[in-house]
Amino acid sequence: MNMRYIDLFSGCGGLSLGLQQSGWKGMFAIEKSSDAFLTLEHNLININNHFNWPDWLQKKNHDIDAVISQHTSELKSLRGTVDLVAGGPPCQGFSMAGRRNEKDGRNKLIDSYIEFIKLVQPKILFFENVKGFTVGFKRGNKRGEAYSQYVWKKLEGLGYDVHGKIVNFSEFGVPQRRQRFILVATKIGQAQTFFDLIVKNRADFFKSKNITDKMSLSDAISDLTKSHGVKDSPDSKNFQAGVYSKPNSNYQRLMRQGKPLTNKIADSHRFARHRAETIQRFQYILENSVANLTISKALREKYNLKKHTIVPLCQNSCTPTLTTLPDDYIHYCEPRILTVREYARIQSFPDSYEFKGKYTTGGNRRKFEVPRYTQIGNAIPPLFSEQAGLALKDML
Template sequence: MKHKKSSYIDLFAGCGGLSLGLHNSGMWEGKFAIEKSPDAFETLEYNLIKNKPHFDWPSWLPQSAHDINEIIEKYPEQLQKLRGSIDMVAGGPPCQGFSTAGRRVENDNRNRLIGSYIEFIRLVQPKIIFFENVKGFTQKFDKNKVKGRIYSKYVENALRRKNSRLNSLGYEVSGHLVDFSEFGVPQKRTRFILVGVRKDLAQSIIPQQFFSNIESNKQDFLINKGIGITNSLEDAISDLL
């Protein structure tokens, strides 16, 4: 008997790296992906739409690059009709304004996309949320003129709240910093990962368990993949030579 795959939407999808991982797991099928950059979307389309029919793309949404605010403004009714059919919304808003590797400017316009992300979640109300951003997302903007909030806490608190205007139930959420070099990634790559579960499901699915499970299963994961905790760049790409 064929196992029914879980559905998801990929926000700020880039060239489709996260969608590719979900596709390769064999457990997920994409509904659609939202990416503003035409070049990035063209790569995603080539790999995961034309060469691998991974998305069950809705007829109401043109299969092209889109700004998330455009989607929210043009298709709010269609998004609300997705309620009950989407298992997960995955992805994270652009990180450039938060990254300590760059200029780290709080009033970067891209930082406002956090609000767009929250609005999208409230419209669609997926069962679970998988959110990713840089380590700087968890830090204050102390050096800027605008003494800003810690955005990770803002997102967590906003997602927990119910929203009567959109009849949104809110989410139980848990956010942690994860060092991906401990999972075989050949670079020191610490990311903020937030997992959310819709409150009507939170008694049976506890978001904190996600982080407990990946920590307890880390060694088994590495052994099964045949890699070490300090996987080198040579180990990662030597098979490409």
């Protein structure tokens, strides 16, 4: 029998995809963004029929506070039937990569999360957030309590055994040095067991996928370079899209799921239309910078660049943490930014997972639009969430 879970703040579905691959069955997912939900709906509802969606909840994007206020009795009626509530509130207010802001309204979603747990009372919780979630906000010369401690205490107050730690996803086969705070809470046994299990099970998991924990960027995306050829983009007029070469690594074979894709167009593999001077600048940066480090002050001054982060990537190691801004990075061997599909590969989404909505956005629209790059940059890598799902099943 499948274990049953609810995905909160589900985004485009990275966590749900991994849980599906590890044998879990979704009940429903709550995601405020219509853009991100469109991607989840396309892949995990319309194609895979992964959720046993309840009649009382419309299959669409939802705000968690609206679901709590409008469906309190329905949520309470789920008690005893939910094995897991998975997911973590949006991280932007806590992130060290952006402007940390204690007053960011999204931080209050922590209380919505706790309220949801009180109503549903699952056996286990899996909670993910940025590393900055464990660091208190500065108040004058002091730091306030970290939100991680706040959540920890609240869950203990609800009768859960709680454990949390920083996990580096690159140690679990993801070709990216992405550190995230993972918290697990359980009413059956010890929460620490989860962290023991993901390490204990890792070697067998790698063997089953024919990969290692030493995945480099070229292992991830070298079959997607522009030099393999381009065709007209199927979803964007006046843009070019890339085609597959033969797979060059076991990681690529895993992402392609063994399908014969050579010379076919990859989903969401649309190349940016860079101006000639941008291409020349990128080429100069690739030839005169240290890979995986943001460019020097001298280079910034040479090109009069105000942008805070520009990182030429290294082909022989995993990438730094991908942000939601594609122009933070330059491809390791081509003078261009990464495509959405390359982003997805680095986040371990299989190539069959198709992204929906706009490719990019800008200005004030960033506050409410969640384009494809942002969906992926905010996601939990499915390769890690699959391993998490296996460990959580073992705990039950």
